[in-house]
Amino acid sequence: MSLHGYRAALAASEERFQLAVSGATAGLWDWNPQSGEVYFSPHFKGIMGYADHELPNEGRAHLDAVHPDDIGRVKQGLDMHLRERRPYDVEYRLRTKSGGFRWVQSRGQALWDDAGEPYRMVGWIMDITDRKRDEQALRVSREELRRLSAHIQRIREEEKARIARELHDDLGQQLTALKMAVTLVEHKGSNRAAPPLSQGDLRGMYAMIDQLIDSVRRIAADLRPVMLDDLGLIPAIEWLASDFSARYQVKVIRHIDVDAIEFNRECRIEVFRMVQEALTNVARHSGATEVVLDIVRRDPHCIVRVVDNGRGAAARDSRPGRHSFGLIGMRERAALLGGEIQIRTTPGSGFELTAILPLAAVEARE
Ligand SMILES: Nc1ncnc2c1ncn2[C@@H]1O[C@H](COP(=O)(O)OP(=O)(O)O)[C@@H](O)[C@H]1O
Ligand SMILES: [Mg+2]
Structure with a gap:
């Protein structure tokens, strides 16, 4: 090939490389382990939240941003690759310009000279x-x-x-x-x-x-409350609420659409247990004097809501914890019917628990 031919081939190859670099969703890096010189593609810097000119092309700019808990693994991975030629493929956290961390996967491949010394290592990182x-x-x-x-x-x-x-x-x-x-x-x-x-x-x-x-x-x-099967959900809930009021001296104000919803057998027990657990929680945790209990039809949903005027809870307390299975159980029961549980509470201002259940499941024929 003529010199001219070589030049043209080189230019084409470089152009291909530039295209690949600018189009890649991966951020590329090209490092000389001997001189320490490094190239980061604009996308590499983009993953770290920097514009092209904001991050210097120095190895430190990258290594300093690696999460302190991960830096050991990164350095070890590089070392094993350069010395023992083991594949380099590491996942670690990188600090971005805004101070937050993003997870990246990094892979690379070194080149070694005749003396077995690595003189170049090229790789990419991907935001994972x-x-x-x-x-x-x-x-x-x-x-x-x-x-x-x-x-x-x-x-x-x-x-x-x-x-x-x-x-x-x-x-x-x-x-x-x-x-x-x-x-x-x-x-x-x-x-x-x-x-x-x-x-x-x-x-x-x-x-x-x-x-x-x-x-x-x-x-x-x-x-199993016999009433549930004999008389249906609403009378059983009425009984539960009266029993609760009498036992704990807490007023239960009921808004119940009697006859508006035809609860099938399966969901009767689910709804009954949810209300039972919610009332148990009121007695246990709230110190409330009053509870509002709604069981209403809001097409296409059945809404079951228990609201107390007690001390409420911090969001973290009503998130499922190690030993509290009441709320998890309720979520599971609601999910079983294709619905969900919503909780609204702030310390000092009561606890509101809402089950939103699709009528399609609640009234489905068995
Ligand atoms: N009505 C309520 N008022 C205040 N806090 C509540 C109420 N219901 C639940 N919580 C909070 O949510 C947590 C989780 O409830 P739950 O899963 O039923 O577990 P447990 O009742 O066994 O503690 C409770 O420990 C409590 O801190
Ligand atoms: Mg409980």
């Missing part, structure tokens, strides 16, 4: 902040679900233990007493010397049987 954020959100949500499922297992075991205890202590004891009463009757019937059977004996046994029936009802209602 969004991906990192998604990964982080996914990790948090996975962790939350894992804790929730562990919690559910634990609750199940505790529930079983509680029911077993109630059956044993409550029903077991009453049945034992009843058996003793029956034995006494038998003794009186077969032993002429014993005092005769009286009305009182039988009345005592009837009273025990009534008590037994009550206990069975109470234990069953605790497991």
Whole structure:
């Protein structure tokens, strides 16, 4: 090739390079490890928030901006590549002009001379902040679900233990007493010397049987409010609210569209449990004197809202925490129905919890 030909080829190659550099979504860098000289493409500087002329073409300009927790990995990665020729591919945080950090992925390739000394290393960085954020959100949500499922297992075991205890202590004891009463009757019937059977004996046994029936009802209602299936959601909620008012001396003002919504079986229990948990939270955390409970139809949604006039909470407290599963559980229940939970609260000014549920799911035929 003639000299002219070489020049033309070089110019074309350089032009291609410039085009690639200016069009690339990656920021390019070209570094001479011997002289320390470095070239950053405008896009490289752009990722760091600088205009082309604002960031000097010096290695330090980049290394000084690497997050202190990541700089060790970056330096080690470079070292391993230059000395042992291991692939250079590192993810780290870079401080931008505004002082915030962005995540980048950096890859590069060195060239070595005959003596095995690296004389050039070229590479690119790519902004992966969004991906990192998604990964982080996914990790948090996975962790939350894992804790929730562990919690559910634990609750199940505790529930079983509680029911077993109630059956044993409550029903077991009453049945034992009843058996003793029956034995006494038998003794009186077969032993002429014993005092005769009286009305009182039988009345005592009837009273025990009534008590037994009550206990069975109470234990069953605790497991699943029978009312929910027999009378429907609204009467069950009315009962819940009255019971709550009586127990905690908190007024519950109700705005309920009776008959406006046909709650199906599945969502009855979900809505009932949500309101139950919300009221439990009011009793536990709020110190409120008044609660407003709305269950209303706002096509295409069913709105369930519990607002108290208590002390409220800092935003961080009502975010799902390590040991509080009430709100997480409510979110899960709402999500199950294709809806969501919204919380509005500031310290000192009450707590407002709203479940927004699509009527399509709430009223769906089973
Ligand atoms: N009505 C309320 N008033 C004030 N703070 C509340 C209320 N409801 C919930 N919170 C705050 O939200 C947190 C999380 O609630 P929750 O998930 O039900 O957990 P738990 O009731 O087990 O603490 C509570 O610990 C409390 O700080
Ligand atoms: Mg709670």
